[in-house]
Amino acid sequence: xxxxxxxxxxxxxxxxxxxxxxxxxxxxxxxxxxxxxxxxxxxxxxxxxxxxxxxxxxxxxxxxxxxxxxxxxxxxxxxxxxxxxxxxxxxxxxxxxxxxxxxxxxxxxxxxxxxxxxxxxxxxxxxxxxxxxxxxxxxxxxxxxxxxxxxxxxxxxxxxxxxxxxxxxxxxxxxxxxxxxxxxxxxxxxxxxxxxxxxxxxxxxxxxxxxxxxxxx
Amino acid sequence: xxxxxxxxxxxxxxxxxxxxxxxxxxxxxxxxxxxxxxxxxxxxxxxxxxxxxxxxxxxxxxxxxxxxxxxxxxxxxxxxxxxxxxxxxxxxxxxxxxxxxxxxxxxxxxxxxxxxxxxxxxxxxxxxxxxxxxxxxxxxxxxxxxxxxxxxxxxxxxxxxxxxxxxxxxxxxxxxxxxxxxxxxxxxxxxxxxxxxxxxxxxxxxxxxxxxxxxx
Numbered sequence: 313x314x315x316x317x318x319x320x321x322x323x324x325x326x327x328x329x330x331x332x333x334x335x336x337x338x339x340x341x342x343x344x345x346x347x348x349x350x351x352x353x354x355x356x357x358x359x360x361x362x363x364x365x366x367x368x369x370x371x372x373x374x375x376x377x378x379x380x381x382x383x384x385x386x387x388x389x390x391x392x393x394x395x396x397x398x399x400x401x402x403x404x405x406x407x408x409x410x411x412x413x414x415x416x417x418x419x420x421x422x423x424x425x426x427x428x429x430x431x432x433x434x435x436x437x438x439x440x441x442x443x444x445x446x447x448x449x450x451x452x453x454x455x456x457x458x459x460x461x462x463x464x465x466x467x468x469x470x471x472x473x474x475x476x477x478x479x480x481x482x483x484x485x486x487x488x489x490x491x492x493x494x495x496x497x498x499x500x501x502x503x504x505x506x507x508x509x510x511x512x513x514x515x516x517x518x519x520x521x522x523x524x525x526x527x528x529x
Numbered sequence: 530x531x532x533x534x535x536x537x538x539x540x541x542x543x544x545x546x547x548x549x550x551x552x553x554x555x556x557x558x559x560x561x562x563x564x565x566x567x568x569x570x571x572x573x574x575x576x577x578x579x580x581x582x583x584x585x586x587x588x589x590x591x592x593x594x595x596x597x598x599x600x601x602x603x604x605x606x607x608x609x610x611x612x613x614x615x616x617x618x619x620x621x622x623x624x625x626x627x628x629x630x631x632x633x634x635x636x637x638x639x640x641x642x643x644x645x646x647x648x649x650x651x652x653x654x655x656x657x658x659x660x661x662x663x664x665x666x667x668x669x670x671x672x673x674x675x676x677x678x679x680x681x682x683x684x685x686x687x688x689x690x691x692x693x694x695x696x697x698x699x700x701x702x703x704x705x706x707x708x709x710x711x712x713x714x715x716x717x718x719x720x721x722x723x724x725x726x727x728x729x730x731x732x733x734x735x736x737x738x739x740x741x742x743x744x745x
Binding site for chain 2: 453462463464465466467468469470471472473474487488491492494495526527
C-alpha cells in the first residue's frame with residue numbers, strides 16, 4: 313500500500329501542543345505537554361521541554377513551528393538581558409511579553425508561532441500574557457494555547473477560580489493538560505510545570521504514570 | 530450603492546453548527562442542545578429546538594447540515610411508527626439508532642449530519658447511541674456538533690457513572706453553557722429533554738438562566 317504524507321500546514325517540525333498558564337494567589341503556574349511531531353504522523357520527540365526561561369522569574373511557552381519559536385525566544389532572551397542591564401533591575405513580565413510581541417508582529421509574514429509569557433515581578437506581582445499568531449498582546453488570568461487547547465476550553469472556563477492556592481493551581485494545570493493530551497493526538501508525553509513565585513522558581517515534571525486518570529481509562 | 534451583492538445567507542448552506550449532548554443516568558437519559566442555526570455568518574434561527582422526537586420515549590439530537598438532519602429524523606420517525614405497529618409494542622432504542630445509522634451510512638457521501646439517538650425502553654432502560662459517519666455505538670454519554678470540541682476535557686473530567694436525574698440535568702446544562710460561550714456557531718437557549726420510565730419531560734433554559742463562569 314502506498315504511503316503518503318498528509319499535507320502539513322505548519323512547515324517542518326511542529327510542536328502540535330498543549331500549553332497553559334494560570335495566576336494563583338502569590339504566583340503563576342505555566343505548563344505544557346512534551347510531544348513534538350512531524351505532520352501529526354511521527355513523534356519526533358517524546359520529552360521536549362516547551363517551557364523556556366527568558367529571565368530569572370519569567371518563562372514562556374511556545375506553540376506552533378518549533379524552529380520559529382526557538383529562534384524568537386533566543387532573540388527575546390538576548391534583548392531582555394540587555395534591557396535588564398540597562399535598567400539595572402530585573403525586567404517586568406510585560407517587558408518580556410512586549411519583546412516577543414514586537415518580534416512576532418514585525419515578522420508576522422514569516423513566523424508561525426504563538427507564545428504564553430508568565431512570570432512574577434515586583435511591580436504587578438504574578439502575571440500571564442498571551443502573544444497570538446499575528447502579534448496581539450493580551451493580559452489574562454488564565455490562558456491556554458496549542459492544538460490541544462481546543463478540547464479544554466470548557467474545562468478551564470469551568471474550573472479556574474481566581475486566587476487559588478499554589479497546590480490547587482498545580483492540580484488544575486496538571487488536570488487540564490492531561491485531559492488535552494487524552495483527546496489530542498499531537499499532544500502527549502509528560503507534563504512539565506513551572507511554578508513561579510516571589511521566592512523563586514520550581515520545576516515539576518509529572519510523568520505518564522502519575523498523570524490523573526479520568527473515568528474512561 | 531450600485532450592483533449590491535445579495536446577502537450572504539441566501540447563498541450559504543444552512544448548518545445547525547451546534548452543541549448536542551446525551552447522557553445516560555440511573556433510570557433514563559437526558560438530551561440537551563443549543564438553539565442556534567447559522568448560514569455562513571448569519572444566525573437564521575436563534576430558537577430552533579434540535580431535539581427531535583423519533584417516538585414517545587426516543588429522541589434524537591441533530592447536528593451538521595440542518596436539512597439533512599431534519600430529513601433523517603422525519604424519515605426515521607415514519608419508519609419507527611410502522612415498525613412499532615408491526616411488532617405491536619414500543620420500539621427499542623437500539624432499533625431507532627439502527628434505522629438512523631442505516632441512512633447515515635448509505636448516504637454518507639451525500640449527507641453531512643450527525644444524529645445522537647437516546648431514549649428509554651423496557652428491556653435495557655436508558656441508552657445513548659452515537660451514529661457518526663455511519664457507525665453505531667452505545668456510550669454512557671455522547672457529545673456532538675462544532676461546539677463539542679471545546680468541552681471534551683470538561684465532560685471527560687466531570688462525567689461519573691450512576692448520577693441522579695438532577696445531577697445529569699445539571700451536567701448537561703453546564704456543558705452546553707460552556708460550549709455556547711466558546712463556539713461561535715452555538716448559542717441562544719438550551720433545550721433539555723429527560724426521558725425515563727415515567728415519561729418524557731421537555732424544558733427550555735433561557736439565556737440569562739444559564740450558569741455563568743468566573744470571567745462573566
